[in-house]
Amino acid sequence: MDSSNVNYQVTGNNASKLTFTDVEWKDSGALLNHATTLSNVSFNGAAVDTSNINFTNIKELAANKKMTLVSDFGDKVGTITGTKYKVGSTLEGEGKASLAGNDLIFTAETGTSQEQTHNTVMGATSSMAALSAGNDFVGTATEGLSLGSNIGVDGVSTFANMGGGSMTQETGSHVTSHTWNAILALGHQNEKKSGTTEYGAFFEYGKGNYSTFNGDIRGDGSMHYTGGGLLGKWTSPKKDYIEGSIRLGTIKDDASNVLTDNMGNTYGYNTSTGYYGFHVGYGKVFDYSGGHSLDVYGKFFYNHRNGVSFDAGGHYDLDSINSQILRVGARYSMRTSDQWKWYGGLAYEYEFNGDATGSVTAAGITSAIRGASTKGGSLRAEVGATITQADSPWTVDLNLTAFAGKKRGLTGGVGLKYNF
Numbered sequence: 001m002d003s004s005n006v007n008y009q010v011t012g013n014n015a016s017k018l019t020f021t022d023v024e025w026k027d028s029g030a031l032l033n034h035a036t037t038l039s040n041v042s043f044n045g046a047a048v049d050t051s052n053i054n055f056t057n058i059k060e061l062a063a064n065k066k067m068t069l070v071s072d073f074g075d076k077v078g079t080i081t082g083t084k085y086k087v088g089s090t091l092e093g094e095g096k097a098s099l100a101g102n103d104l105i106f107t108a109e110t111g112t113s114q115e116q117t118h119n120t121v122m123g124a125t126s127s128m129a130a131l132s133a134g135n136d137f138v139g140t141a142t143e144g145l146s147l148g149s150n151i152g153v154d155g156v157s158t159f160a161n162m163g164g165g166s167m168t169q170e171t172g173s174h175v176t177s178h179t180w181n182a183i184l185a186l187g188h189q190n191e192k193k194s195g196t197t198e199y200g201a202f203f204e205y206g207k208g209n210y211s212t213f214n215g216d217i218r219g220d221g222s223m224h225y226t227g228g229g230l231l232g233k234w235t236s237p238k239k240d241y242i243e244g245s246i247r248l249g250t251i252k253d254d255a256s257n258v259l260t261d262n263m264g265n266t267y268g269y270n271t272s273t274g275y276y277g278f279h280v281g282y283g284k285v286f287d288y289s290g291g292h293s294l295d296v297y298g299k300f301f302y303n304h305r306n307g308v309s310f311d312a313g314g315h316y317d318l319d320s321i322n323s324q325i326l327r328v329g330a331r332y333s334m335r336t337s338d339q340w341k342w343y344g345g346l347a348y349e350y351e352f353n354g355d356a357t358g359s360v361t362a363a364g365i366t367s368a369i370r371g372a373s374t375k376g377g378s379l380r381a382e383v384g385a386t387i388t389q390a391d392s393p394w395t396v397d398l399n400l401t402a403f404a405g406k407k408r409g410l411t412g413g414v415g416l417k418y419n420f
Contacts, residue, residue, distance in 0.1 A: 005020070005021065005022055005023055005024070005031065006018055006019065006020055006021075006023075006031070006032060007019040007021070008038075008041075008046075010041055013040060013041055013042060014041070014042045014044075014045075014046075015038075015041050015042065015043050015046045016046055016047065016078075017046055017047040017048070017049065017078075018043065018046055018047070018048050018049070018070070018104075019048075019049040019052075020048075020049070020050050020052075020053045020069060020097075020106075021052050021053065021054065021262070021263065022054050022056060022262065022263050023053055023054065023055055023056070023069070024055075024056050024057045025055045025056065025057055025058035025061075025067055025363075026067050026068070027067070029068070030068040030069065030070060030071035030103070031067070031068065031069050031070065032069065032070045032071070033071050033072070034070055034071055034072040034073060035071065035072050042074065043070060043073050043074050043104075044073070044074030044075060044076060045074065045076050045077065045078050046074075046077065046078055047077075047078035047079045047080070047081070048077055048078070048079075048080045048081070048082075048097050048104065049080075049081040049082055050080070050081070050082035050085070050095075050096070050097050050106060051081050051082035051083075051084070052082075052262055053082060053085050053086070053095075053106070053262075054085070054086045054087070054088070054261060054262030054263060055085060055086070055087050055108075055363070056087075056088070058087060058362075058363040059363065059364060060363055060364035061087065061091070061108055061111055061362075061363035061364060061365055062364075063108075063109060063110060063111070064107060064108070064109055065107070065108050066105050066106065066107050066108075067105065067106055068103050068104070068105050069097060069104045069105060069106050070103065070104040071102075071103050072102055072103070073099065073102055073103055073104040074102060075099075075102060076099070077097075077098075077099045077104065080096065080097050080098070082096065082097065083095070083096050085106070085108060086114065086261070086262045087111075087314070087362050087363050088261050088313035088314050088362060089114065089116065089117070089259035089260060089261045089267050089312060089313030089314060090113065090114060090117060090313055090314030090316075090360045090361075090362040090367075091111050091112065091113060091114060091314070091360070091362050091363060091365060091367060092111075092112065092113075092114045092115075093108055093109065093110040093111040093112060094109045094110045095107055095108040095109050095110075096109070111363070111365050111367065112367050113359075113360050113367040113368065113369050113370070115214065115215075115217065115370070116214070116217050116219075116258075116259055116260065117259070117316070117360050117369045117370070118173065118214050118369060118370045118372065119212045119214055119217065119219040119258040119259065120255070120258060120259070120269075120312075120316055120318060120358065120369065121318060121356040121357060121358050121369055121370075121371060121372045122171050122173060122175050122212040122214065122219070122356070122372045123175070123210065123212055123219065123221050123253060123255055123258055124253070124305070124308075124318055124321060124356045124358075124372075125169060125171050125175055125321070125354070125356050125372050125374055126169070126175050126177045126208075126210035126212075126221070126223060126253075127223045127225070127251050127253055127305060128303065128305055128321055128323050128354065128356075128374065129167055129169050129175070129177045129179070129210075129374075129407070130177065130179050130181070130206045130207075130208055130223055130224075130225060130251070131206075131225065131251070131275060131277065131303045131305070131323070132301070132303065132323060132325070133165070133167070133179055133181050133206065133411060134181055134183075134204055134206055134225070134247075135277075135279060135301045135303070135325070136401065136411070136413075137161055137163075137181050137182070137183040137204065137413070138183065138202065138204070138229070138231065138245050138247065138279065139279075139299070140159075140161050140183070140397070140399070140413070140415055141159050141161065141183050141185040141200075141202050141231060142198075142231050142233055142243050142245065144157075144159035144161070144185070144397065144415055144417055145157050145159050145185055145187035145189070145198055145200050145231075145233075156186070156187070156188055157186075157187050157188070157189065157200075157417070158184075158185065158186050158187075158417065159183075159184075159185045159187070159415065159416075159417050160182070160183070160184045160185070160415065160416045160417075161182065161183050161397070161413050161414070161415035161416070162180070162181065162182035162183075162413060162414060163180070163181060163182075163399070163411060163412050163413025163414060164178070164179055164180035164181065164208075164411065164412070164413075165178075165179065165401075165409055165410050165411025165412060166178050166409050166410060166411075167179070167403065167407055167408070167409035167411070168407065168408045168409055169374055169406070169407045170374070170376065170406050170407070171356070171372035171373060171374055172370075172371070172372055172373060173212065173213055173214040173215070173372070174213050175210055175211070175212050175213070175372075176210065176211050176213070177208055177209070177210040178208050178209055178210070179206055179207070179208030180206065180207055180208060181204070181205070181206040181413075182204070182205045182206070183202055183203070183204045183205075184202060184203045184204075185200050185201065185202035185203075185231070186200055186201060186202075187199060187200025187201075187231070188200065193237070194236075194237075195234055195235055195236045195237060196234070196235045197232070197233075197234050198232060198233045198234075198235075199230070199231070199232040199233075200230070200231055200232075201228065201229070201230050201231075202228060202229055202230075202231060202245075202247075203227075203228045204225075204226075204227050204228060204229070204247065204249070205224070205225070205226050205227075206224060206225050207222070207223070207224035207225075208222065208223060208224070209221065209222040209223075210222070210223065212258065219255065219257060219258030219259070220255070220256050220257055220258070221253060221254055221255035221256055221258060221268075222253075222254045222256075223251060223252060223253045223254070224251070224252055225249055225250065225251035225252070225275065226249050226250055227247055227248055227249015227250065227275065228247070228248070228249060229245055229246050229247030229248065230245065230246055231243070231244070231245035231246075232244055232245070238284075239284060239285040239286070239287065240282075240283075240284045241282070241283055241284070241285070242280075242281070242282055243279075243280070243281045243282075243283075243299075244278065244279060244280045244281065245278060245279050246276075246277070246278045247275075247276065247277050247278070248274065248275065248276040248277075249274070249275055249276075250272060250273070250274055250275070251272075251273060251274075251275050251305060252270070252271065252272045253269075253270070253271045253272075253308075254268070254270050255268050255269050255270075255312075256268045258312075259312050259313055261313055265313075267312040267313045268312065269310040269311070269312045269316075270310070271308040271310055271318075272308075273305065273306040273307070273308045274305075274306045275303065275304060275305045275306065276303075276304050277301065277302050277303035277304060277323075278301075278302050279299060279300060279301045279302070280299070280300050281297055281298065281299035281300070282297065282298055282299075283295055283296060283297030283298070283299075284296055284297075290334070290335075291334060291335030291336075291341075292332070292333065292334045292335075293332070293333045293334075294330060294331070294332050294333075295330060295331040295332075295333070295345075296329075296330045297327075297328070297329060297330070297331075298326070298327070298328045299326075299327045299328075300324070300325070300326050300327075301323070301324075301325040301327070302322070302323065302324055302325075303322070303323040304320060304321070304322050304323075305320060305321045306320050307319045307320040307358075313362075314360050314361060314362035315360065315361040315362070316358060316359075316360050316361075316369075317358055317359050317360075317361070318356070318357075318358035318369075319356070319357045319358050321354070321355070321356050322353045322354075322355075323351060323353060323354050323374070324351065324352040324353045324354075325349050325350065325351050325352070326349065326350050326352070327347050327348070327349035327380070328347060328348055328349075329345055329346055329347020329348065329349075329380065330345060330346065330347070331343055331344070331345030331382070332344055332345065338388075338390065339387055339388055339389060340385060340386075340387060341385065341386040341387075341388075342383075342384070342385050343382075343383070343384050343385070343386075344381075344382065344383045344384075345380075345381070345382045345383075346379070346380070346381050346382075347379075347380040347381075347382075348377060348378075348379055348380070349377065349378055349380055350376070350377045350378075351374050351375050351376060351377075351378075351406065352375065353375060354373055354374030354375050355371055355372075355373045355375065356371060356372040356373070356374075357369065357371040358371075374406065374407070375406075376405065376406030377405050377406055378403050378404065378405035378406045378407045378408075379403065379404045379405050380401065380402075380403055381401070381402045381403075381404075382399060382400065382401045382402075383399070383400050384397065384398055384399035384400065385397070385398050386398075394416065394417065395415075395416070395417040396414070396415070396416060396417075397413075397414070397415035397416075397417070398412075398413075398414060398415075399412065399413050399415070400412045
């Protein structure tokens with residue numbers, strides 16, 4: 001008998017208590033055959049504790065399935081403690097030990113996914129949070145390439161921006177992410193009487209770490225994405241504009257201790273999958289005297305992350321995630337000198353989807369994981385400054401953005417523009 005499976009307390013030749021922990025499921029036979037193991041010790045009347053029982057090597061588990069813990073236990077049993085069981089990091093259910101004849105048996109009555117499996121879908125929402133932060137970097141690239149101060153004599157402009165921040169996302173529980181994002185864009189601008197057209201391509205990168213908080217259950221992981229896309233913007237002579245972008249790439253998730261089994265063993269996993277998205281926007285800029293202006297806009301962002309599968313104490317299938325965000329707001333700008341331009345803005349955004357779902361399979365049972373959702377509204381406030389020098393090809397953009405509501409946090413960035 002392996003003492004890691006059954007612990008027993010013996011006084012003289014009588015066992016007073018048997019405690020079961022990590023137990024290999026047996027469809028036939030007994031975990032402990034008392035006729036051949038510890039036959040000189042009486043189990044009759046001993047207490048039984050299965051409150052931390054965890055089954056391993058189980059291929060199929062159905063409702064009311066039984067296994068024999070101890071054969072020839074005796075004709076009576078003491079106090080039985082424990083009404084639940086677990087299977088690795090995946091399943092749990094109602095179950096209990098009882099005496100059937102002279103045998104001590106365990107009956108698994110129900111089965112469902114463990115609450116901690118919810119951590120896996122919360123981790124998936126953190127990758128969407130990183131892509132959502134990338135929305136703003138694509139937006140700053142679109143704005144940066146369209147600035148007249150950033151257009152070279154040949155109509156070619158470049159833009160690079162990097163920054164990071166911390167964000168807490170309500171998901172039903174919550175996830176805190178710390179991310180760094182960067183974008184590098186190259187564009188061209190054509191001016192005509194009918195309007196100004198800007199188009200370009202960009203490369204994007206983001207990385208970060210996250211922590212999931214589900215009651216007293218915490219998990220940690222990291223993620224990064226690499227991709228690229230195209231962007232464009234058309235502005236009329238009256239300062240109405242339409243903009244848009246498309247993006248695609250690969251996003252990876254490395255979870256270290258998101259899952260734990262009954263014996264305290266932690267499980268991690270690595271996934272890699274594709275993402276794609278787009279955004280469209282419409283706005284109008286109102287110019288005022290003294291270098292002041294007001295930009296009123298509405299933008300829609302769509303991002304999609306493909307589903308993933310992995311094994312971590314059980315088999316997990318996480319579904320694809322779709323994010324659909326509508327943002328409506330305004331930005332006020334004022335130029336205080338030839339070198340300095342300040343801006344501040346306020347917007348409201350609403351996530352219409354953001355549902356993360358999945359399932360876990362173990363012991364022949366597939367059970368749905370409790371889903372996470374980022375659906376809801378948030379306020380977005382921004383401040384920043386653009387610094388230019390007449391005799392320098394460089395332009396610097398400093399920005400700070402704060403969120404409150406469904407997502408809360410602070411992000412900042414530094415943009416560098418160079419005119420060829």
